[in-house]
Amino acid sequence: MDKTINEIENEIIDEFNFFESWQDKYEYIIELGKKLTNFPDECRNNEYKVKGCQSSVWIVTNEQSNKIIFKADSDSTLVKGLIALLLRVLNNRGADEIINAKLDFLDITGLKQHLAQTRANGLAAMINKIKMYAIAYKTKHESVN
């Protein structure tokens, strides 16, 4: 059985509790960012771009057996690391799960306070976009049914 959103959020919270300093947390996020390499090059264009003031995010989606698959990228390694965490929670889930996800781990780990609250890095815009995609898929299914 796949883990729930809550279970994965708790795993991430535990991981971050393990670090003593923000320096270590940043380094961990940067490592996650460096490992996120599966974004298709041809999609790094304006069509898929979520523009922030200081960094840009690109995001593509598709659907497999009623689960939404996201791939995303950024020109900021830190933002890429945050994307990796977000996708670990939200990727490969049904539309309702994504729409209802509160993403409390961003607050509890302090990530929101340190990195995500600024409009600058495009993360808030990316979360909105992920939720919008989920709503769009849900609407599509409802209209088909």
Next chain:
Amino acid sequence: MQDTLTKKLFDVDNIRKDFPILGTFSNGKPLVYFDNAATSQKPVSVINAIGDYYRNYNANIHRGVYSISIKASDAYESSKRKVSEFINAKSDREIIYTRGATESINLIAYSFGADNVNEGDEIIISEMEHHANIVPWQELCKRKNAVLKVIPVTDTGELELDEYIKLLSDKTKIVSVGHISNTLGTINPVKDIISIAKAKNTNICCIVDGAQAVHHTKVDVRNIGADFYVFSSHKMYGPMGTGVLYGRAELLEAMPPYQTGGDMIENVSFSQTTFNEIPMKFEAGTPNVEGAVGLNAAIDYINSVGFDAIYVQESELLQYATEKLMEINGLRVIGTSQNKASVISFVVKGLNAFDIGVLLDGSGVAVRTGQHCTEPLMDKLCIPGTVRVSFAFYNTIEEIDIFIDALKKAIGVLQ
């Protein structure tokens, strides 16, 4: 020799004691504040002057018959006189207080633009302008069907004066350029730019955005020949929310009001309202007395340090930091004019400016990253953004060493 002498008279350790925030910690590390081009820190004399105003003579001004209102009015007027002397205006009637340099430019664009710019007229700005000196003119052009012309910037970050001369035409009504670039640090030859325009046509209105200049160098608006000169208190060690618009009296007298309401009127009736004289014509509503009082104290502070000492200290910081930065592999300084203020923008190959800024913050070093409200300049230079460090006279060589170490560490983690 002169520099050595000035240096000896300038004791940075003592100066730093005047700025309480410089003794604080950020993320557990001593704060290294290198974002002075965004806003400067405030000396205790400015903080105390504002506190003293609220504790001892807070009152509305220009209308009270009682002592503390008279005292507050005097403080406001005395601040105007201080600013007038500081930039060598002819009279304090030529000093208008606004919310900041941005509002000052908007005021000119609306009020001067209303009567003096018509369809087909041309306004010249430069490619290195802050958005505050771009968008008000774009909007004026839209309202009036006028045309915006842009002086290009060279690869080293200087204005192409030959191209500027070509842009001037019989239709040019306004030239508006920054004195010092907030992104590149370039000191523009504003006096030459204005004399070239005036040689073409004395009626061309010449505006200088001095937001990045007044705290680095002695500004003499009459020597420069500016019709309007604008700046913000908060970048020159004064409080936020106060800006200055200097305008030549005869231009200000001819301009219609920007906003209307109390304080800016002479007589009001339902059949006709007449407006007050300058500068009050442009200051509708209760003015920001706190801001005026704080700005007065900030100018006193700058004068007590002296521009000679400021220049020597800031030049040394600029030179030292530039040399240290250039030693870093893959780092490129953006803006390499010979004539620069203590502002350095840079990029590191393959790395994102935001990432570097966040990691520097972890070491207590405050820098600005991104486009610095100069998006067209970033497009021209084909870069998505820079890391910018900007120094004030209270910064030190030791702080630059801390910054360089933190930067090297950040680059190591990110690469």
